[in-house]
Amino acid sequence: MSYFEKVYEIVKKIPAGKVATYGQIARLLGTPERAKIVGWALHKNPYYGEVPCHRVVNRNGEISSGFAFGGPFEQKKMLEKEGIIFDENGKINLNKYLWNPYEFQE
């Protein structure tokens, strides 16, 4: 299994109403220094429709640029639909919405 597929597996486990950072995902894979690879994997997003990549944000809690969903507004709308609230800066309150994979439910 390539690193990409591992990333997709993690992202698919993110519950609705929660978000995760690239670094966090990379850490779950045991490779915290490959956060960039995680982001890149999602950029390709070959499993569009299966992988909720809209729930993955950068360390700042902001939606990353690139958007494979058709536009930033679409992604933001999707997240709000999940129950995530953006602050006045268009950022997500990670302290509240960051996903906590305690046992990493396989």
Next chain:
DNA sequence: CTTTTGACTGAGT
């Protein structure tokens, strides 16, 4: 095969 790049992050200015 070699080089560039990138949905990032952490440290430094």
Next chain:
DNA sequence: AACTCAGCCAAAA
């Protein structure tokens, strides 16, 4: 607090 610099490594050109 905001901006910049460098490092990390796999995939794409």
